[in-house]
Amino acid sequence: QVQLVESGGGLVKPGGFLRLSCSASGFSFSDYYLSWIRQAPGKGLEWVSYISPSGGTTYYAESVKGRFTISRDNAKNSLFLQMNSLRAEDTAVYYCTRGGALSGSYYWGQGTLVTVSS
């Protein structure tokens, strides 16, 4: 069955950096677009970034453009989110999802919590 498992969250100071990972299994990883979606504590859902199957095309929300970088390693069935220049408003649970545009994501990971605080 499809599984998406995020890791790498934690507490980081403003201005710091963090790299999230998502390990995938149960499907042909290199065939699918993948997304990161986040949810601030007690708030709604916000799309963060999207990557094509080859990794050659990426998209970002305006709120993270220039600070976050999405990438993937199809040989290792892994998705990444490099987060630099972190701000308090980046505090959220970050979900890895399969797909995400058009019809949204049927498959979601359990999420990893990122806390940006001094």
Add this chain to the structure above:
Amino acid sequence: DVVMTQSPLSLPVTLGQPASISCRSSQSLVHSDGDTYLNWFHQRPGQSPRRLIYNVSKRDSGVPDRFSGSGSGTDFTLKISRVEAEDVGIYYCMQGTHWPPITFGQGTRLEIK
């Protein structure tokens, strides 16, 4: 970006009674391919979101038939014919027609009276 507006934001419902959530978009969600990419998600406390309905009215596998989606253009509705205890949580609509970015509504919290 397309703004998604849900109402109500809080929905107390008696068990066994129907419930309805409205979602309006700031522009038409009809895609150039003719389809309409309006989707509904449910999130229980402490869990990841789960997609219930995609492309306005298509129910996902395992979703009870008491859930139905309808609408067109800019106005959409999620209906639950008879609310059960497991239906509590937050419901989000999401548009994928005008991505990037995909955008979500603010969420509607359903609770049992």
